[in-house]
Amino acid sequence: MSGRRNGTDVGNPWNTRPPRPPGDRPDRRRPSRAPAPHEERPAGGSRDELRLYGLNAVQAVFAHRPEAIRKLYLVESRIPALKSLLAWCVKQRVGYRVVEEGDLDRLAASTHHEGVVADVLKAEPLPVADWLRALPERQPVAALWLDGVGNPHNFGAILRSAAHFGVAGILLPRDSTLALSGAAARVAEGGAEQVPLVRMGNPENAIAQLRGAGFTLAATVVRGGDDLFAASLPQRLVYVMGAEGEGMDTRLAAACDQRLSIPGTGAVESLNVAAATAVFLAQWRAAR
Template sequence: MARPMKPRRPFNAPGPTRAADGPRRPDAPTGPRRPGRPAGEFAAGAWLWGHHAVAAALANPARTCRRLLVGADSGGALAPVLAAMPDHRRPPVETVERAALDRLLPAGSVHQGVALAVEPLAPPDLGDLLDSLGAGQPATLVLLDQVTDPHNIGAILRSAAAFGAAAVILPDRHAPPITGTLAKAASGAVEVVPLVRVVNLARTIVELQEAGFVCLGLAEEGPDELVAGRPAERVAIALGAEGEGLRRLTRERCDRLVRLPTGGPVGSLNVSNAAAVALFAIGRPERPR
């Protein structure tokens, strides 16, 4: 069934401004510049922190970078990335005390002495994603059903990048925004793996099936084990929230339910660990029989 034509947003282009991660501090840049406000303050979408997240954002040509704060002993690792950036994209760099970063960022942020103010990326569109993959081309997608913890979502994005998944898809309702916490957990994967938000996951599964994807639901009670080797050229693996698992309608829409071959005294995995194992298994060549 052909999808109805609709306007496409530029894939992974800068998008509208969102609130930054965590409560604003008095010394954090926020809002449009007003008369009398210091020149260093500006409108910013979010703060990213940590070497991997910041370096990936600087290297992403679709990301607008506004201001880079570095500790006196922390900016050297970013020098090659900054040198490779064209002048119009390179943000101003300011050396600050680590205590200033502690005050600026949410409590407990492991910033490693670097923080970058950025504009958020535009949320990718499912239709644009499918168009970019091409008809019939091999691809792996990850579907998240009610997974809301930004640390888990970030870790899943990191595994998706490591094992070559084309995107992570999740319902827009109750899903956290891409904040510094999520980006830090993703270790740079936010810049390379699209995080696609959809209105209805069950309908999205049907759309993926129409595009040639085999949709597998990961569930402890699945009748079949997920063994090493691709079950199809185009695979979407659905994972549910810890405790609740996949919702009923999501289960019914999947082509089949599968389980990981776990055992021992602890028979289940954290959702981000389960995603990593599943992506590794799907990506491996089939074992000789």
């Protein structure tokens, strides 16, 4: 079974045979050590591949883009939960290795891997024009424009909320460095595979394209906006979410059609961007 270096595995560390059923006694000799991140990077390099970790994150890739999976690492206790994925790896001759918990800690550079790590091909952001053409006609649509959001945990939480409320896309400015990471995908709990990322061009052109497709742009601001819970929300809406610290670009906020705020007690200055996003999306969904 697995990645243990027994007589049949020497010289072939990547297993493509079915895993041993959980009830069988495994080889108790020392398993081969999975390489640490600095020893082995995804085969296509950082530009083409991404190292994901977390059970829901990996299973979501398998459900939506199995062909993107390049390598799989798992602890023995995860074999039952990943039986279908392992069978697919055998059929497609995709290498997998059963390793120890500490090996996954090194591979993921995190202890929050939940027993599985995978190297997968990245899903490149869509051009905004292609995304707009693919949208369903005559149906309510919500999207998120992320202006300066950079924290991967906030990004992952935003992706999770976006998937939960049926957001059609995450719009990224032309010069945004925000990209899916292993940490963001784990926090998203599978949401990263549900919501497409969209790369915009020139901001003025992007705004014109969105308005031409029937969208209203709403700047989300801490103070001075219309009460979210009293406002009339349009059928096609883009919430523009600002950075965690400095907020959104003032010129972008001025170019939006609406300014919306979440009323509160004032006991704290504001919600963090991920929590605020969930509130805004819940209200849009409730209005439908």
